[in-house]
Amino acid sequence: MDNERITLAHGAGGQQTAALIERLFARHFKNPDLTADDAAILSLDGTRIAMTTDGFIVSPWQFPGGNIGKLSICGTVNDLACMGARPRYLTCAFQIEEGFSLHDLDVIAASMAETAKAAGVTIVAGDTKVAGRGQVDGLFITTTGVGELLPGVRTGGALARPGDDIIVTGDVGRHGSAILLARGSYGIDAAITSDCAPLWPMVAALFAALPQKDVIHTIRDATRGGVGTVLYEIARESGVSIDLTETAIPCAPAVRGLTGLLGLNPLYLACEGRLVLFCTPEATASVLDALHQTADGASAARIGRVAAAPAGRVSLTTELGTTVLLPPPSGELLPRIC
Missing domain, CATH: 3.30.1330.10 (PurM-like, N-terminal domain)
Known part of the structure; x- marks a missing residue:
């Protein structure tokens, strides 16, 4: 050291x-x-x-x-x-x-x-x-x-369980993309606005709509390192495996185009108005319905499920139907983003 x-x-x-x-x-x-x-x-x-x-x-x-x-x-x-x-x-x-x-x-x-x-x-x-x-x-x-x-609420990165559904409350990678374009380094013109927003009103509405608060096990905001980094953190802390479906992950066309052009993965670009939630599968429909009633959760989607093993792994089922490992987060894609 x-x-x-x-x-x-x-x-x-x-x-x-x-x-x-x-x-x-x-x-x-x-x-x-x-x-x-x-x-x-x-x-x-x-x-x-x-x-x-x-x-x-x-x-x-x-x-x-x-x-x-x-x-x-x-x-x-x-x-x-x-x-x-x-x-x-x-x-x-x-x-x-x-x-x-x-x-x-x-x-x-x-x-x-x-x-x-x-x-x-x-x-x-x-x-x-x-x-x-x-x-x-x-x-x-x-x-x-x-x-x-709130009474009855207990969430944490170590509380995800096998069988949990994984929900993201909106499209991913928008804040990181907006910052990248704002720096003007690439000469690219795209209409991308940061998702930066205070999310307590959405969370309050979500818990108010759920009779049982303990159906939500984990909530994490996907800031530095984006959704991909958050999922690896939770997989490690909870000792579980995470399986994602690529086609289910919401991403704005402009963000998808920008990241494709630059060879970036939107899952590793920061969000400042998006949460990742882990909940029991029986509660998924109610959680999504409650989120869809809010301005910041209107495009919330189920993007994957938790498995028991191998612990710490995050895999992705691609558009072609093949399953690949999501690369572990490493290095600094975009410094000074938050």
């Missing part, structure tokens, strides 16, 4: 990120409440709460469908929602480069306030630091959130 250095791959959410967390952070920070899930579940005087924190360094700071301010609220609210927690309060910290436009900062703060209102969460505290030119690339934001768990 003495001669090793951090690379962009360590921040991609794939194998290198997992290894970094396990070898370094988990070793130093180990305690009964430390979690691999999107938020920690804690108990305060009998009240179950969820708590999470996230940093945002997206480049460019503004992109079709949002900006770093909107993203910073959505990312933290969605992490709480994945645990079945109603977001209640947020704090935010700004690391601002000297020379950053005050007008742009005003736009970002206004977007944060608007998104927080839509998510039903209150920003209650914060911190501001200004760094010298070149010490920060424009603006970084860190947000921390606290939410109150």
Whole structure:
């Protein structure tokens, strides 16, 4: 470890990120409440709460469908929602480069306030630091959130079970594609907008429609590394195998065309408004029906099923009917996406 250095791959959410967390952070920070899930579940005087924190360094700071301010609220609210927690309060910290436009900062703060209102969460505290030119690339934001768990809800990456159906709440790879195009590196013109959205209203509507809350075992938002990375994480944490059906995975034609042109897999491009859910097969129809009644879940689809073995594997049945292994996530496809 003495001669090793951090690379962009360590921040991609794939194998290198997992290894970094396990070898370094988990070793130093180990305690009964430390979690691999999107938020920690804690108990305060009998009240179950969820708590999470996230940093945002997206480049460019503004992109079709949002900006770093909107993203910073959505990312933290969605992490709480994945645990079945109603977001209640947020704090935010700004690391601002000297020379950053005050007008742009005003736009970002206004977007944060608007998104927080839509998510039903209150920003209650914060911190501001200004760094010298070149010490920060424009603006970084860190947000921390606290939410109150819904009664009867228990979700986690280690709770997926053989036989579970796998549902994605919308088309995949749109945020990563929007960021890629916003950078203008490829000279490609395509109408792709980020799916960035606060998802608690959708999750609240879903659980309100289900008489039994325990039919949903796992919820994860597919941010860094996309849906493919999330599925590998859950397969590893739950000790199960995952079988996907390629033709069932929703993907916008523009995203499919862009990724095909560039040789990218949309399953490994980030989403910022999509959840992956694991539920009992008996509940699948009810879950999909509830999601389809919401704006952000209108194109939700069942994309696969969980098997018992081999543990940690993710396979894909292609359009041709052949079954192949989905390549394990590795490296950094697109840095600075969230």
